[in-house]
Amino acid sequence: MRSPFAYTPRQGPLQAASPAAAVVYLGSLAAVAFAYSSPVVLLAAGVALVIAGRLAGAHAAVRAALWMGLTLALLIVAVNALVVGRGETVLARLGEWPLFGRVDVTAEAIAAGAVIGLRAAVVMVAFAVYSACVDPDRVLRALRPFAGRSALTATLVSRLVPVAAADAARLRDAARLRGPGAAPVGRPPLARRLLAGSLDRAVDVAATLELRGYSLAAPDTARGGVIGRRAGVRRSRYDRRFYAVGAIVLAAAIAGKALGADAFAEYPAVEVGVGQATLTLSALLVLSGLAPWRPKGRRA
């Protein structure tokens, strides 16, 4: 079974765009998630990415990323609520716990956890859309001028996710096949094993890349051809759109910071700013999710 995050060729502006344009566009929304704490802005960035992913046809990737991201967000909320006792609004007093000490669950700690979780979920959706819509072959070629002497670097950037996704499926099956008397796999050992195994396999793939001549100096004549036509270094007429939208999002995010669009405080009491700057930036972010839109009947 294919991973939902695996790249699938489709006729869409985001797939047709050069990797750099796609990275600028998706990266600008991820950057907003890192830079902002306002849940309104984070939610808007998340909505933009979901719209973008769905317009690009990456339904399965968006669904899987939302599922994983929201699960992670819930975990973060729970941990933060138990670990952080700050805040004025105490919802529950759970008494003394071993290791934790006195545990008071506050609304502010839950809100703070939710913001961190939301941020993680937004970044995961951005990465899922990138993985499902940006052709790794073109990423590999785009990286050649920068990572030509290091096939390993290029492989890690372009192939680690597909390799890890395939390994994860196998490891999940092996975990299900363990006898009931064997030690339960547990997430940390599985994650370690997955990372180590994926890195090992990425090294093997990098060796193959070396053997294909990746480290040779990039020739100027290598344009077009079968790869060029199908997945190569060509530019797309959509590149400008994604560069422009990415630049507008980044510029608006910087301006929004200056104008107080990130008005949010967790402690001592939750305060969410919904001023004009916040709402304007959020609306802009949601609109940016329409960048991969393509009128029906037009081919990418």
Place this chain on the structure above:
Amino acid sequence: MPDLATPARAVPALAIEALTYTYPNAPQPALRDVSLRLSPGELVVLAGRSACGKSTLLRAACGLVPHFHGGEIDGRVEVAGIDALATGPGELAAVVGYVAQDPETQVVSTTVAAEIELPLEMRGDPPSSRARAVEEVALALAIPHLLDRAVDTLSGGELQRVALAAALVTRPRLVLLDEPTSQLDPVAGDELIWLLRRLNEEWGVTILLAEHRLERCLAAADRVVAMSSGLIAFDGDPRDFLTWAQDADTALETPAARLFSLCGLEPLPVGVRDARRTLASANPVPPEQSREEGVRPLSITTLTSSDLWVELASGEIPRDVLKSIDLEVKSGERVALMGRNGAGKSTLLRTAAGLVDPVRGRVEAPGGMALLSQNPSDYLVRERVGDELPGDAGMSALRVVGMEHAVDADPRDLSGGERQRLALAIALAGRMEGEELPGLVALDEPTRGMDRARKDDLVQLIGELADRGAGVLVATHDVEFAAAFAGRVVLLGDGVVIADGPADEILAGGWYFATEVARVLDLPRVITPEQGAAALTNNAVALLSAIRQEVRHQGLPSSKQPDDVALPPAMRKQVRPQGAGEEG
């Protein structure tokens, strides 16, 4: 810069002198004082047990050692006149192609066409010549229909061909292959070997092929190089190699050579045709009884499937992988599940283990089931064997597979065979009642990359599991391995059971799914060298006559006169009186 792609024809395809190499942090060298020279147009088989240095030698010949792996190296390596120690693998790619054992790690692109075209694009070939080269190599390897496919929708055999196409597309002088048939079914494996021979003959490509299943490739080889502990232990023609292996390492003997060894016949055959020619008039007598008959009463059903249908998505389109499978496995049975790549073997095991849901019908393992999947390392997630298998249940499982001594070991320090046993113990743990095994133990392709010594250990383990009452079901491509362990063979073809019967009937009656001995002797119920030797001994007189005629026909040197043809003592007793008469 020298013209790398067109070195002079007279230059050796590969010249290695006094090469010693040690991997980073390794206690001892992987290669020790290795010298080897391959002439243009040779097809050379590289033989040897696991971890003897075959893969390292291939990696040195393509520049990955030392440029990619690091380590300490001493000596000289030249590929088509280019110094491989001074030049990186990228530059060597113009003259050498490399195909590794695992096809999944050899693809770096998302589509087949892009994968094949990549080396040409990297070296800057113009688009028109790239398109032509891709088309031609696809035609040569019979894969033009795959060009637009995504690589992650291909089977192992298809991936292996794509990797070979990517290695050949630059028209290299030297092609290095590291066990390329280990994941292929017998049909695809044979096709690949003969494809290499054709490329070798028609394109003049020099081929260095590391392989464990020597019976597949020896007949196509010009020369055999055998390695042992990082040294070259033998270098000569295939027939001499078999004679050498008879004394030096019987694990390297082919089944046909083993058959001849058991009968004391010489010269040893390098392939089926060679052996058949020698034995043309021998008229051997088959044994009367099937091997499995009378072995043990079979009573308890350990696996039952009826009208089992399974549908899987292949790319975007779902297809029926299993179609109305009816199958039963009884306790104590040793069953080989065979068939071509994609026939549905693994899917059947995965469905029985509950990893895949059938769309119709049912499959049950009433006494429980332990499945060891294709990659045992997937089961190992901790750094101590005892941590993987805690408590009495864990220790019982370790005892079953003979690994109780390794409870404090790090799984990464175990040998490949030990890791496989440990993974099996993990699958068994908690599924046993005391020391009693679950009803069914299933193994999926357990012999990938194994040498014969390790396969023999696995045959023994399977025998022990069956003797303890478990039904053992093993999906395998390895016909010789199936002949060694199985009492019964179930042959799948495109999701349907096309044959089901005693191993010595199924594996004797076909061409591809038949052992080498079966193909040599073409007798019912004769599939192993031991059975073949017994059949031959039953009619030694005719055999001797045939051999003498053949030896005369082949015109062997005077030092090897017909009367010198050796026979084992048991055969000599039968032969001597009549043989004397014949001489007179």
